[in-house]
Amino acid sequence: MARGVYIHIPFCHQICNYCDFNKVFFKNQPVDEYIEALGIEMKLWTENKEAFSHIETIFLGGGTPTSLSPTQLSRLLTLIKTYIPMEHVKEFTSEANPDELTKEKLEVLFNGGVNRLSLGVQAFQPELLKKLGRTHSNDDVFETIEEAKKVGFKNISIDLMYGLPGQTMDEWKETLKIAFDLNLPHYSAYSLIVESKTIFYNLMNKGKLSLPGEDQEADMYEELMQQMETHGWHQYEISNFAKEGHSSIHNRIYWDNDEYAGFGAGAHGYVNGTRYSNHAPLKKYISTLEAGERPILKTHEVTQSEKIEEELFLGLRKTAGISKSHFKEKFGCTIESVYSEKLQMLVSAGLISNDEEAVKLTKKGRFVGNEVFEEFLL
Known part of the structure; x- marks a missing residue:
């Protein structure tokens, strides 16, 4: 939704x-x-x-x-x-x-x-x-x-x-x-x-x-x-x-990796588990709609593993980090069951904190956020 x-x-x-x-x-x-x-x-x-x-x-x-x-x-x-x-x-x-x-x-x-x-x-x-x-x-x-x-x-x-x-x-x-x-x-x-x-x-x-x-x-x-x-x-x-x-x-x-609609030329959206992008050229966008069709250029049905990846590299942008209880409710597993070694390595490097409630970037980790995010690509 x-x-x-x-x-x-x-x-x-x-x-x-x-x-x-x-x-x-x-x-x-x-x-x-x-x-x-x-x-x-x-x-x-x-x-x-x-x-x-x-x-x-x-x-x-x-x-x-x-x-x-x-x-x-x-x-x-x-x-x-x-x-x-x-x-x-x-x-x-x-x-x-x-x-x-x-x-x-x-x-x-x-x-x-x-x-x-x-x-x-x-x-x-x-x-x-x-x-x-x-x-x-x-x-x-x-x-x-x-x-x-x-x-x-x-x-x-x-x-x-x-x-x-x-x-x-x-x-x-x-x-x-x-x-x-x-x-x-x-x-x-x-x-x-x-x-x-x-x-x-x-x-x-x-x-x-x-x-x-x-x-x-x-x-x-x-x-x-x-x-x-x-x-x-x-x-x-x-x-x-x-x-x-x-x-x-x-x-x-x-950042919560929730769904949204994107309208307009070149817009991106994420609806019903599918990411999509629209035609970018204005004439193509307009003519497709005038013909009664959606102006979608391409779609991608997001897999479970991709959803988990996105949850990590989007959610870690928030200073509150990723709620462990929310993660388990959403995916039916714990973060540790998927990323145990990565979490230990990043904690040891001082780039993330990992407590009972959440995984989040440390202040040091904010400086190299993109490098941390890449570690969670499965």
């Missing part, structure tokens, strides 16, 4: 140099046709009442959802409320660019049921923002947050990045200080990963991308964790920090 819904909006007015998500420039794109196609896809999926009877979260991602006009946003939200049962929805998030959120768009989102904003801020230094391909200013961030609060938004998060080209520790400390001064309920902070098919990847291959070394990046992560703790934000996942009661419910669905 799906707990959440992800809806992909692939349009952007500006393409960021580090982004590898499915996206296109907004201009001359079939935006209105795409929104109507989303409505068709939602209708087709949610006809399965049993699988979609208890949706807890909805997440608008991209691309950039706020690249849409107020009229287009309103139409999208109307379609969502038409086809997705809203009675159990606790959290309705929209990603946004600070320089695109007008008062009118904020009002459309809020009145349409969105109760959480996730702003792509990344840094507070103009030179770093320029390197990233971001077009907003610090004033855009401050004014948008203030306007969002006036409209009625209380749950606002911002994304930050470290390990950026040419970024110094002093700049990272300055970014954190400014972020804390905003006193928001939630922060996400990610190290830069240079993905293929991005501008940064091409620059790196040409030797034109100067990145901080691994030691400096680790120091930045240490600074992040220390400062968040000092200022009262609880780390509940490797890259996420929140005040009490404000952790992201939607992202917890992923």
